[in-house]
Amino acid sequence: MKFLCVPCDQPMKLATVSPPERGSLSVVYSCPACGYEMAMLTNPYETQIVSSLGVRVGASAETAGSADTGPGCPFSAMIPRSETTTGDGEPVSWTPSAAARLTSIPEFVRPMARTGIERFARERGYAEVDERVLDLARSFFGM
Amino acid sequence: MKGYHDIQGDGGSGILEQVLEKQSRIAESLSGVRNVVAVGSGKGGVGKSTLTLQIAAVLKAQGREVAILDADFNGPSQARLAGVRDAVLVPGDGRVPLPRTQSGIGVFSMGSLVPEDQAVDFESVSRGESHTWRATREFSFLGDILTSFDWGRLDLLLVDLPPGAERTLQYAEFFGPGTSFLLVTIPSDLARGVVARSVAALRKTPNRILGYVENMSGYYCADCQAVKPLFATSEGRDLGIPRLGAVPFDPELARLCDRGLSIAERPDLPAARALGEVAGRLLEILEAVR
Numbered sequence: 250m251k252f253l254c255v256p257c258d259q260p261m262k263l264a265t266v267s268p269p270e271r272g273s274l275s276v277v278y279s280c281p282a283c284g285y286e287m288a289m290l291t292n293p294y295e296t297q298i299v300s301s302l303g304v305r306v307g308a309s310a311e312t313a314g315s316a317d318t319g320p321g322c323p324f325s326a327m328i329p330r331s332e333t334t335t336g337d338g339e340p341v342s343w344t345p346s347a348a349a350r351l352t353s354i355p356e357f358v359r360p361m362a363r364t365g366i367e368r369f370a371r372e373r374g375y376a377e378v379d380e381r382v383l384d385l386a387r388s389f390f391g392m
Numbered sequence: 393m394k395g396y397h398d399i400q401g402d403g404g405s406g407i408l409e410q411v412l413e414k415q416s417r418i419a420e421s422l423s424g425v426r427n428v429v430a431v432g433s434g435k436g437g438v439g440k441s442t443l444t445l446q447i448a449a450v451l452k453a454q455g456r457e458v459a460i461l462d463a464d465f466n467g468p469s470q471a472r473l474a475g476v477r478d479a480v481l482v483p484g485d486g487r488v489p490l491p492r493t494q495s496g497i498g499v500f501s502m503g504s505l506v507p508e509d510q511a512v513d514f515e516s517v518s519r520g521e522s523h524t525w526r527a528t529r530e531f532s533f534l535g536d537i538l539t540s541f542d543w544g545r546l547d548l549l550l551v552d553l554p555p556g557a558e559r560t561l562q563y564a565e566f567f568g569p570g571t572s573f574l575l576v577t578i579p580s581d582l583a584r585g586v587v588a589r590s591v592a593a594l595r596k597t598p599n600r601i602l603g604y605v606e607n608m609s610g611y612y613c614a615d616c617q618a619v620k621p622l623f624a625t626s627e628g629r630d631l632g633i634p635r636l637g638a639v640p641f642d643p644e645l646a647r648l649c650d651r652g653l654s655i656a657e658r659p660d661l662p663a664a665r666a667l668g669e670v671a672g673r674l675l676e677i678l679e680a681v682r
Contacts, residue, residue, distance in 0.1 A: 250402070250405070250407075251396060251399050251402055251403055252403060253393065253394055253399070255393060258393055258394055260394070260399040260400075260401075260403055261403055262403050262404050263403050263404030263405055269517065271517075272517030272518060276405070278403060278404075293517045293518040294518045294521055294524065296517050296518065297516050297517050297518035297521065297524075297525050298524065298525050298528065299407065300516075300517070300525075300529075301525040301526075301528040301529035301532060302407065302410075302411060302528060302532055303410075303414065303529075303532035303533075303535065303536065304406070304407050304410040304411060305406075305410070306405050306406075306407065307404055307405055307406060308406050308410060350483040351483055352483075353483045353484065353485070353486070353488075354481060354483045354488055354540075357533065357536055357540075358481055358488070358505060358540070361481065361505045361506075362480065362481035362482070362483070362488075365480030365481065366480055366482060368480075369480055383482055383483065386480060386482045387482045387484070387489065390479055390480055390482060390491060390492075391492045391496075392482055392484070392489035392490075392491070392492065
């Protein structure tokens with residue numbers, strides 16, 4: 250989608266993206282010629298369609314208030330249910346270095362990976378996930 | 393007044409360039425894969441997933457490097473078939489290592505991540521409208537999987553497709569012309585009719601159709617050691633593509649699948665011999681294409 254300032258016949262430039270509010274996204278465009286500003290306000294249906302592409306509106310623009318309209322973790326709605334069915338033991342903590350390694354797993358599968366690794370640690374009597382536990386898990390699962 | 397095509401760029405939303413950048417990352421992630429073969433049908437329940445895994449097992453036993461991507465996110469079966477239902481994703485140094493079968497076949501399946509009593513549920517700000525965006529979201533997710541996991545150097549990546557002739561077409565367009573298709577049918581007129589629709593859909597694309605496999609081509613009776621017909625067919629529709637082989641239904645193969653084992657465990661079975669012929673023919677065709 251592109252926006253044109255009709256009086257100037259100039260393409261308008263994205264200025265700011267405000268965080269989604271109740272599923273609606275506010276994207277402000279301005280005309281580089283006359284400075285006229287307009288806002289595109291999406292309805293949740295439109296926001297979701299863009300989000301489903303796995304992109305962020307204005308991701309590369311250096312604009313204040315750029316908002317993540319990307320999908321985030323598509324399974325986050327499922328995580329509480331998963332944890333109640335599998336996380337029936339003591340809480341497991343993570344060392345900073347192990348947690349840092351966890352971030353190498355993409356966001357969309359990170360919650361499941363975290364749950365699975367914690368279950369692996371808990372079943373073997375570890376109260377904390379450190380890099381040694383991660384290496385054990387990799388070895389155990391033949392990775 | 394300027395029109396859409398008179399304006400360079402998109403004014404800063406960056407949506408199109410992000411989509412193109414993702415396509416570039418997918419290509420880079422699969423750069424070590426010699427062949428991508430999508431196993432489809434159009435018809436459900438014909439044994440796509442079983443054949444996918446067993447062909448992979450035959451090729452792996454021959455020393456080929458093979459992986460499976462279970463693209464049926466909503467009805468994943470590879471995790472159970474391949475014995476990786478309880479696999480855990482563990483962070484590596486770069487891309488995420490694939491869960492592996494006992495024989496070393498890398499498998500991504502949503503069945504390793506989501507319990508069978510839960511439906512795959514994507515977050516949405518627009519509840520009740522999933523028919524409008526779900527397919528887009530799933531293909532975006534497919535792109536995430538392709539770019540995030542370590543596919544490594546493979547002779548063959550088998551993509552186990554969901555049912556639906558139109559879905560088969562969508563996967564052809566998503567993966568691009570370099571991906572070949574292997575179709576699976578059973579001898580019934582009904583199934584062959586649906587597969588014919590998939591062939592027609594794929595003919596609109598530049599993708600190569602390698603051929604088809606007739607699964608459940610008969611029932612193997614271990615007592616009388618003979619293959620007997622399972623389906624009464626009348627039309628004998630010619631699908632117009634090469635037939636790579638016919639695999640008889642064998643309860644022993646079903647038992648192996650239920651236990652997450654491969655046909656390589658029982659090379660004496662007629663189904664194993666048939667799958668070996670299919671795998672060999674598949675490789676011949678792929679090599680001839682190169």
